[in-house]
Amino acid sequence: MRIALDAMGGDKGLSPIIDGGLLAAQEYGVEIVFVGRREEIEQELAGHRLSQSLHNSVQIAHASEVVHMDEEPGAAIHAKRDASMVVGVQLVKRGEADGFVSAGNSGGVLGAAQLFLGRLPGVRRSALGTVYPTLHGYCFVLDIGATTDCKPEYLYQFGVMGSAYAHGVLGIETPRVGLMSNGEEESKGSQLVKEAHQLLKAGPLQFIGNVEGKDIPNRPADVVVTDGFTGNVFIKTSEGVAALLLKTLEREVKRRPHAMLGAMLAKSALRATRACLDYTDYGGAALLGVAGVVIVAHGRSEAKAIKNAIRVAKQAADSNIIKVIEEGVR
Amino acid sequence: MRIALDAMGGDKGLSPIIDGGLLAAQEYGVEIVFVGRREEIEQELAGHRLSQSLHNSVQIAHASEVVHMDEEPGAAIHAKRDASMVVGVQLVKRGEADGFVSAGNSGGVLGAAQLFLGRLPGVRRSALGTVYPTLHGYCFVLDIGATTDCKPEYLYQFGVMGSAYAHGVLGIETPRVGLMSNGEEESKGSQLVKEAHQLLKAGPLQFIGNVEGKDIPNRPADVVVTDGFTGNVFIKTSEGVAALLLKTLEREVKRRPHAMLGAMLAKSALRATRACLDYTDYGGAALLGVAGVVIVAHGRSEAKAIKNAIRVAKQAADSNIIKVIEEGVR
Numbered sequence: 001m002r003i004a005l006d007a008m009g010g011d012k013g014l015s016p017i018i019d020g021g022l023l024a025a026q027e028y029g030v031e032i033v034f035v036g037r038r039e040e041i042e043q044e045l046a047g048h049r050l051s052q053s054l055h056n057s058v059q060i061a062h063a064s065e066v067v068h069m070d071e072e073p074g075a076a077i078h079a080k081r082d083a084s085m086v087v088g089v090q091l092v093k094r095g096e097a098d099g100f101v102s103a104g105n106s107g108g109v110l111g112a113a114q115l116f117l118g119r120l121p122g123v124r125r126s127a128l129g130t131v132y133p134t135l136h137g138y139c140f141v142l143d144i145g146a147t148t149d150c151k152p153e154y155l156y157q158f159g160v161m162g163s164a165y166a167h168g169v170l171g172i173e174t175p176r177v178g179l180m181s182n183g184e185e186e187s188k189g190s191q192l193v194k195e196a197h198q199l200l201k202a203g204p205l206q207f208i209g210n211v212e213g214k215d216i217p218n219r220p221a222d223v224v225v226t227d228g229f230t231g232n233v234f235i236k237t238s239e240g241v242a243a244l245l246l247k248t249l250e251r252e253v254k255r256r257p258h259a260m261l262g263a264m265l266a267k268s269a270l271r272a273t274r275a276c277l278d279y280t281d282y283g284g285a286a287l288l289g290v291a292g293v294v295i296v297a298h299g300r301s302e303a304k305a306i307k308n309a310i311r312v313a314k315q316a317a318d319s320n321i322i323k324v325i326e327e328g329v330r
Numbered sequence: 331m332r333i334a335l336d337a338m339g340g341d342k343g344l345s346p347i348i349d350g351g352l353l354a355a356q357e358y359g360v361e362i363v364f365v366g367r368r369e370e371i372e373q374e375l376a377g378h379r380l381s382q383s384l385h386n387s388v389q390i391a392h393a394s395e396v397v398h399m400d401e402e403p404g405a406a407i408h409a410k411r412d413a414s415m416v417v418g419v420q421l422v423k424r425g426e427a428d429g430f431v432s433a434g435n436s437g438g439v440l441g442a443a444q445l446f447l448g449r450l451p452g453v454r455r456s457a458l459g460t461v462y463p464t465l466h467g468y469c470f471v472l473d474i475g476a477t478t479d480c481k482p483e484y485l486y487q488f489g490v491m492g493s494a495y496a497h498g499v500l501g502i503e504t505p506r507v508g509l510m511s512n513g514e515e516e517s518k519g520s521q522l523v524k525e526a527h528q529l530l531k532a533g534p535l536q537f538i539g540n541v542e543g544k545d546i547p548n549r550p551a552d553v554v555v556t557d558g559f560t561g562n563v564f565i566k567t568s569e570g571v572a573a574l575l576l577k578t579l580e581r582e583v584k585r586r587p588h589a590m591l592g593a594m595l596a597k598s599a600l601r602a603t604r605a606c607l608d609y610t611d612y613g614g615a616a617l618l619g620v621a622g623v624v625i626v627a628h629g630r631s632e633a634k635a636i637k638n639a640i641r642v643a644k645q646a647a648d649s650n651i652i653k654v655i656e657e658g659v660r
Contacts, residue, residue, distance in 0.1 A: 072517075135577055145512060148520045182475060182562035187402075190478045190559040213567030217574035229520040230563055232512035237543030237564050241571040244547035247465055248606050252599035262595025269582035269589035276578050 004097035007036035008084040009104025020306025035088040038062040063087035073107030092292035099293030099313035122329040126289035134219035143228040150227035152195035160328040161288040162223035168319025178211035178221030283308035334427035337366035338414040339434025350636025365418040368392040393417035403437030422622035429623030429643035452659040456619035464549035473558040480557035485526035490658040491618040492553035498649025508541035508551030613638035
């Protein structure tokens with residue numbers, strides 16, 4: 001198993017990425033191909049004392065260019081054919097890597113994957129999916145931003161792809177699939193959602209009907225299907241509300257000397273709460289529907305998040321998710 | 331100033347509604363017309379010792395039927411022409427009340443208002459707006475569920491209506507209007523959002539561009555415009571995440587004896603945090619674009635929430651919001 005890792009992606013420079021790649025190589029026994037400027041990668045690697053076996057499981061694929069976080073992704077991947085994310089995707093396309101992980105400009109990674117890998121036969125649009133914390137473990141939400149404007153058939157296929165992912169990567173025997181809507185009743189939803197509801201209902205998935213944002217934390221569904229616009233609003237709103245709540249709590253605590261002491265005593269519980277909800281740490285988002293395994297890690301990723309993203313790429317490749325999706329959308 | 335109040339709406343029976351109406355009559359000097367079954371209202375009122383002046387400011391408008399929470403609203407308001415929410419809306423239509431407040435079946439209230447009051451001249455679709463907590467006071471979000479499928483022009487008008495509301499009711503001199511999207515850049519968004527962006531940009535409002543769910547808590551905008559599907563997902567997701575976070579914190583605290591003590595010490599800070607974020611207590615949602623003031627209170631409303639909803643109805647009527655909207659959409 002060989003995973004290509006974009007060494008140039010991420011907000012925090014090469015260091016956490018190289019660290020994460022080495023951790024994954026040790027822990028999961030995968031080979032890592034660091035993609036990016038050879039000299040910079042070698043310099044970073046020189047700072048580590050690698051065992052012979054670890055040394056053998058690491059390679060470098062040189063790529064002279066970088067797509068930066070603030071670049072317009074569409075233009076960048078066309079202009080920079082030697083960008084690390086383009087070269088990484090090409091390694092997957094040529095079968096020289098079983099998957100690609102990048103914490104770089106996410107629009108760029110999506111664009112490069114769609115352009116150079118292309119969609120699987122029968123797949124109408126690709127979808128980006130992420131695990132989402134609930135009170136009872138994680139569920140899988142897609143699309144969170146690959147396809148902004150959707151048709152009912154796209155949402156149906158997102159259900160198929162999400163179900164395959166939840167089975168293969170998350171290990172759920174028969175995933176329950178829900179459709180994000182503004183009400184549980186079948187009659188609720190936009191025109192798009194109402195039509196997608198009928199398609200999902202008629203299909204072979206274990207479709208449980210509409211789910212609402214307020215119920216998702218109770219995990220009625222293992223897979224939540226939505227269009228890329230709504231899914232993106234859903235994810236970002238969740239981030240915003242969690243931050244709002246924690247900041248408000250901090251402010252209210254600071255106003256009360258008793259509460260300050262209390263918060264100190266409850267510090268580890270607060271930290272655990274934060275950790276439970278930090279899905280960004282869980283391993284990144286999977287781009288489904290393209291002809292290869294591509295995992296988009298969060299730009300802020302630390303070594304642990306990079307390591308987790310590589311684990312997810314490995315699981316996706318191990319479970320042959322590409323083939324399962326190809327068969328599911330037929 | 332006379333406000334009609336649906337005595338039969340709400341999950342908790344007549345009691346909190348009658349209490350809330352009486353509180354509002356005392357505090358804001360408004361007349362209250364309780365709409366519903368006369369006998370039940372009189373019985374409830376008999377339990378209160380009303381001063382002569384309070385007695386004089388209370389009336390009853392009999393309505394023999396009730397639209398229940400679990401009824402299909404469209405069918406119900408057609409079948410039950412003597413339902414309290416229909417009679418209440420009619421009082422506004424005939425000019426016998428300056429506004430109507432209901433904590434009943436919200437689909438029913440929207441339907442009754444749209445059917446019997448109708449839209450203001452020039453208004454393409456009505457929108458339901460609510461205040462939303464941020465780190466720096468509240469902003470106003472619309473539409474949260476009146477119009478599920480929108481066109482760009484509808485969103486433009488929601489901006490106009492939301493701006494009028496923020497000015498008249500929330501007292502913001504020149505409200506900053508933002509458009510909910512999946513990215514701040516002008517190029518981001520669904521087709522709908524991109525086109526609405528151009529309309530808002532070309533119009534006379536103080537349009538600040540796209541806003542994301544993760545930024546709204548920092549209150550970049552006083553008014554956030556979105557379609558009724560996305561807005562509903564936004565509100566319900568916010569509810570869900572807040573509940574998830576507080577429940578996770580509770581669970582993590584219970585696992586740690588130290589933290590249990592800490593949480594006790596920080597109890598009032600936790601309560602204050604909850605209260606800060608409980609927008610349902612703030613006075614309900616305003617239906618904008620119809621030819622009359624209609625406020626939809628939360629079904630779970632306690633007396634205080636009902637009182638607040640009446641205050642909002644009074645402010646909307648005082649600020650002549652109907653006329654401002656009518657002129658704004660011209």
